[in-house]
């Protein structure tokens with residue numbers, strides 16, 4: 288139903304030009320450095336429904352944190368000293384979380400912690416056996432942790448310690464508990480999910496695992512964290528390990544609210560008046576029209592259809608009121624009367640007032656029957672700015688679509704911030720839709736610090752939902768890892784996160800060279816590109832279908848990058864480090880073949896010692912690598928370079 292990625296196709300057609308927190312712990316000893324109780328002051332605005340009944344409450348008679356030692360040992364010299372406990376009526380998701388905990392502890396230490404059901408094994412807290420309780424709520428009415436529990440978001444979690452034997456990992460939902468398990472593995476075992484697939488996992492080898500008795504309370508800064516355009520199971524799993532969770536609905540959807548198949552004959556007036564005629568969409572055109580928002584009965588029809596949806600999907604919290612994917616709007620007098628008459632910052636006619644006049648009424652009426660529901664919308668194209676004469680219903684969350692790398696230019700940043708603040712002032716909560724494409728770009732498109740800067744700004748302005756269209760190219764190394772980390776907590780230290788990633792990925796010896804490689808490309812995109820002819824203020828995102836960003840790349844950029852990545856590979860030590868360095872070098876070879884063939888064939892800037900055949904061979908290599916990557920679950924390019932969509936990428 289929701290096809291947000293199609294946004295890029297239509298908008299691109301319009302915009303395209305013709306060619307021309309902490310260091311990674313090396314946990315080797317018995318005492319792990321302490322983990323602070325993390326309190327994040329911002330609380331979730333939207334209470335989403337639990338996926339299952341709340342976790343089982345468990346009565347604790349042991350005082351918190353009694354006596355020494357200050358940590359609880361779960362593995363001793365490769366032998367399990369703890370068990371994992373699940374509720375008797377365990378759900379599949381909770382059972383999977385327990386198995387993930389068990390398997391990573393085993394991968395790290397060789398010790399396999401048994402998994403037990405509570406009552407079947409008559410297990411109680413504090414019976415002198417170390418236990419990790421998964422999905423039990425140990426907070427009571429009197430407990431000082433009760434308030435922490437109350438303030439948990441559905442994706443948040445507690446890791447609590449009671450006495451010397453009991454550890455609880457618990458969220459209000461299975462999502463929260465699952466994220467608590469991943470946090471546990473990262474914090475106490477040093478596990479990291481660097482890249483998709485088995486080669487992307489970093490699991491330090493430990494003989495003994497001690498868990499410090501310091502409670503953890505964590506909520507995500509952004510309620511929704513999302514990267515779009517992932518391909519295959521490895522990439523999706525990787526994203527979940529890094530706390531991705533799509534929670535809202537906001538894609539193009541009005542064709543489902545006023546379905547042409549139902550209304551085209553009985554209510555042609557629901558469809559737009561274009562050039563003096565009612566445009567009755569065919570099934571193929573379902574995304575190519577907007578309703579006539581002032582037609583008599585169109586509010587009631589929408590309410591009826593949305594209520595029917597919620598009746599059929601009682602667990603759903605969200606419904607998308609995202610406008611269809613077109614700039615074809617109704618031209619009738621009644622609709623026009625509601626418009627501001629001006630153009631928005633994207634240079635498009637501003638139709639927000641007519642849309643929100645209709646949407647506010649629809650939401651108000653649906654809430655009478657379903658009072659707990661929320662509605663996503665797209666602050667996109669003709670709806671890019673908030674309405675001038677009407678409010679935005681507090682249950683509507685607009686997703687502002689814009690590529691915020693463009694904010695490296697100050698005037699564009701200033702304008703973009705005004706837009707975000709205008710929405711934030713008008714809405715109870717705001718979402719951001721961002722475009723951080725990997726493919727189809729022919730160079731690693733890196734802007735780590737810029738990304739952190741605008742995530743922090745967005746968070747400070749009540750942006751609580753993130754949706755990032757990415758279509759990853761994993762040659763960009765830590766880019767997507769960093770994005771999801773910062774979507775959980777944008778205030779983390781970017782340089783520390785990057786150092787941690789580089790060292791975990793390729794080892795301490797090789798890491799500085801990898802850091803220089805990515806720093807180089809970060810400078811390219813944030814310092815050189817904004818001065819190029821390719822960079823433009825026009826449109827919601829940069830013209831990715833136009834490869835002229837390659838105009839400013841040099842042979843030195845490419846040869847230095849190769850030298851750096853070959854050094855990384857030479858200095859990588861372990862089998863896993865070599866595997867990861869090889870993936871990054873192989874991904875680079877596509878960038879290299881693209882840039883060199885572009886310089887020689889398109890720009891005709893040839894090196895004196897290279898023949899035409901060299902450039903032709905480099906060009907052929909591009910296509911060979913695309914073919915090869917098609918079968919590679921990590922290096923696959925999610926956007927196909929077909930003639931129709933990317934004619935300018937063929938040279």
Ligand SMILES: [Zn+2]
Nearest residue numbers: 579617619622
């Ligand atoms: Zn109209």
